[in-house]
Amino acid sequence: MSIRQGLENTRLEAEVARRTAQLTELARHMQTVREDERARLARDLHDELGALLTSARLDAARIRARLGDTAPEALERLAHLVQTLDTVVALKRRIIEDLRPSALAHLGLPITLDILAREFGEQSGLQIHCDLMATQLVPAAELTMYRLVQEALNNVAKHAGARQVWIKLQALAGEPVHLSVRDDGCGFLPCAASSASHGLAGMRFRVEAEGGSLEIHSAPGQGTQISASLPLA
Missing domain, CATH: 1.10.287 (Helix Hairpins)
Structure with a gap:
């Protein structure tokens, strides 16, 4: 060269x-x-x-x-x-x-996600399992995590045909905050174009704009897991 x-x-x-x-x-x-x-x-x-x-x-x-x-x-x-x-x-x-989830400012991300999950479960009839730890994220990052769960649950309701959903928020000392939403639905090919994948692509850009990363694991008949990682405040 x-x-x-x-x-x-x-x-x-x-x-x-x-x-x-x-x-x-x-x-x-x-x-x-x-x-x-x-x-x-x-x-x-x-x-x-x-x-x-x-x-x-x-x-x-x-x-x-x-x-x-x-x-x-x-x-x-x-x-x-x-x-x-x-x-x-x-x-x-x-x-x-x-x-605009007012609970985020007053109650924090874990409790707000628990409220969101409980209300979604009551409306959809799905079983929602939550494992939510306290976090130290800036307000914009907390809102990003909330919108991610909101988008994921909406996709589950519209497309997944699932019976159960697992939401996990993990914040170990000195490490990035990890959030995952997993369902036992029909799954899909992440590379396939659809309204769900377009919404998830938007969430990927949003997470990356906050300095984090997002991964999607899914296959037909094997459910879907969305995992996001954001740096601490």
């Missing part, structure tokens, strides 16, 4: 490294923008929609008090309306938590 070729190779390697760093920074910026938008939408739902639902429920209570026992059929319909409003309030809370 000539000196000129060596210099050209060095220049190309430096250019690839520069472009890779730019793409990583762009991925981190896009995720930040997306999470900021989710947080804004969550605030709007909490403040504006919450105020409207509270006002509607108060109006229903006033009408019920004025009717007394004079209109049994109207009272029955009013009771159904109040029940519907309570259902909408519960749905609003669930949507807000999906958009």
